[in-house]
Amino acid sequence: MRSACVVLATLALAGCGNDVDVELVWGGPPDAGPGGAVSTRGFSGFQQEVDAEWERSPAMAAGIFLRLDERTAVRTTIDAKAGPEGGGDQIVIVTLDGLADDSVRTERWTLGFEDAEDGVYALTGALRELRCHEGRGQQDFAGAACT
Numbered sequence: 001m002r003s004a005c006v007v008l009a010t011l012a013l014a015g016c017g018n019d020v021d022v023e024l025v026w027g028g029p030p031d032a033g034p035g036g037a038v039s040t041r042g043f044s045g046f047q048q049e050v051d052a053e054w055e056r057s058p059a060m061a062a063g064i065f066l067r068l069d070e071r072t073a074v075r076t077t078i079d080a081k082a083g084p085e086g087g088g089d090q091i092v093i094v095t096l097d098g099l100a101d102d103s104v105r106t107e108r109w110t111l112g113f114e115d116a117e118d119g120v121y122a123l124t125g126a127l128r129e130l131r132c133h134e135g136r137g138q139q140d141f142a143g144a145a146c147t
Contacts, residue, residue, distance in 0.1 A: 024049050028067040029126065036143025038126040047122065055120045058082075058113040062092040065123060066109060073107075074098025089114050090121065103146035106131040 026046045032038050043065050047055060054060035059080045063069070068076065073096035081091045094109045112125035132138055132146035 026064055026067065028070070029065060029128075032128040032143065034143070036128045036130075038128050040123045040126050043123050047120070058090040058092045058111070058121045061113065061121055061123060062094050062109070062111050065111065065126070066094055068094070071096060072100055087115060103132055103136045104130050105133045106141075108141050 024046065026043065030039050030042060047061075054064050059078050062078065062080075075095075075097040077093075077095045077097075079093045079095075081093075083089055090113045092109075092111045092113065094111070096107045097105070099105065099107060108129045108131070110125075110127040110129070111123060113121040114124045116122040127143070129141035129143055130138070130146055131141050137146040138144060
């Protein structure tokens with residue numbers, strides 16, 4: 001209860017005056033559902049509240065959605081596939097390999113971005129697939145959890 005009061009007081013004070021600059025921060029993707037599908041609604045709402053340069057790059061937006069700044073992997077690859085002449089809707093595949101996890105070896109995200117207005121790319125779909133350590137589940141990417 002005390003922390004809720006502190007948060008409310010902080011929000012109330014942040015709204016006072018014109019010289020207060022509040023930075024919105026995305027908390028990261030929600031948990032994957034059955035088959036690995038992940039809701040993008042929260043991120044869409046977050047994008048509507050910000051006006052940032054990363055919104056104009058699907059690869060950069062993928063990094064924000066996944067909070068790559070907080071992830072630890074031996075290798076992280078980002079592969080973006082654009083439409084003809086580099087424009088239009090895009091698919092971004094982010095692979096985090098060599099995770100410090102006793103079950104999950106590799107995590108792969110397939111993210112769909114739609115070319116919206118003003119050069120902003122909106123996240124329209126997200127799929128999380130896992131490759132498990134040997135003896136802990138599937139060796140190919142799948143939406144199932146590792147054991």
